[in-house]
Amino acid sequence: MTALIDVILPVFLVLGFGYVAVWRNLFSDSGVDGLMKFTQNFAIPCLLFRAISTLDLGAGFDLALLSSFYAGAATCFFAGLFAARTLLKRSLEDSVAIGFCCLFSNSLLLGLPITERAYGTDALTANYAIIAIHSPFCYGLGITVMEIVRARGTSPAAIPAKVLRAMFSNALILGITLGFIVNLGSVALPSVFIDAVDLMVRAALPAALFGLGGVLYRYRPEGDMRVIFFVCAVSLGLHPVIVYSLAQWNDLATPALRSAVMTAAMAPGVNSYVFANMYGVAQRVVASAVLLSTALSILTIWLWLGVLP
Numbered sequence: 001m002t003a004l005i006d007v008i009l010p011v012f013l014v015l016g017f018g019y020v021a022v023w024r025n026l027f028s029d030s031g032v033d034g035l036m037k038f039t040q041n042f043a044i045p046c047l048l049f050r051a052i053s054t055l056d057l058g059a060g061f062d063l064a065l066l067s068s069f070y071a072g073a074a075t076c077f078f079a080g081l082f083a084a085r086t087l088l089k090r091s092l093e094d095s096v097a098i099g100f101c102c103l104f105s106n107s108l109l110l111g112l113p114i115t116e117r118a119y120g121t122d123a124l125t126a127n128y129a130i131i132a133i134h135s136p137f138c139y140g141l142g143i144t145v146m147e148i149v150r151a152r153g154t155s156p157a158a159i160p161a162k163v164l165r166a167m168f169s170n171a172l173i174l175g176i177t178l179g180f181i182v183n184l185g186s187v188a189l190p191s192v193f194i195d196a197v198d199l200m201v202r203a204a205l206p207a208a209l210f211g212l213g214g215v216l217y218r219y220r221p222e223g224d225m226r227v228i229f230f231v232c233a234v235s236l237g238l239h240p241v242i243v244y245s246l247a248q249w250n251d252l253a254t255p256a257l258r259s260a261v262m263t264a265a266m267a268p269g270v271n272s273y274v275f276a277n278m279y280g281v282a283q284r285v286v287a288s289a290v291l292l293s294t295a296l297s298i299l300t301i302w303l304w305l306g307v308l309p
Helices: 002-023 029-054 064-086 092-103 107-119 123-149 154-165 171-184 191-217 225-249 254-264 273-281 283-308
Strands: none
Touching: 002 029, 002 092, 002 107, 002 191, 002 225, 029 123, 029 171, 029 191, 064 092, 064 123, 064 225, 064 254, 092 123, 092 225, 092 273, 092 283, 107 123, 107 191, 107 254, 123 171, 123 254, 123 273, 225 254, 225 283, 254 283, 273 283
16 A cells, blocks of 8 residues: 555656646646647657666666567567457557557656656666667557558568658657767767756656646547457556566566566557557547556556565
């Protein structure tokens, strides 16, 4: 009960404030759009840039950590895709979007603040290592498969350019890329610039959580409930179980184990809806799955906090 009160509820209360503010017309839809645009295009890229630019790459980028997490993520993507296609009888394009929703855990807006509150700021090194390639990996996999599906009967030569163009128009990936350039190039940044970036960083997570609450208010649990509950089961159940098993098999250190499993245990992020909306497929199902799984994750995160050392 202490973990629920001290770790999880403060994060979800901020999210709830945003939900209630939009519900009661205290905060407009256009305000939510502006706030999410600020956080996703500016504040969170600054957070990722700052984290990656100062990250100890040798300590953070543990192959066992990354393989444990991303093997689980990729397994859930293909499990979602094939189940949606064969068992739930969705179109191929819908199935890719549903698979992406099973793949894309909310590593930033939920994973970071909950891990920080549970284990402290020093525990976030492995989180940042996962996040550093999270968007490139997930978008790379999802966009590649979607473009292959959509390119049926056309030349596959154009697919790589489409994938790269879609990925590098994403502000999160740009922030990560610039962070790697500064880190690997040992670029000395002026202190006044660092202070300005740090101001943006401090606004990132609370503003994003509040905005996420407003975004979730727009979605109603509609559509095929079988698909929605299937996504919840894969993202909240299968994903962390696979990662926990692989992390144990790879004998991960306790901090890395915590970060990997807690990140995998997060509900699908709003980027799942962004992906579905980008291709105009399965938007209602994905939006409903994001909303329902975010609510259910309060309980599943609590359970994992009790399981992890």
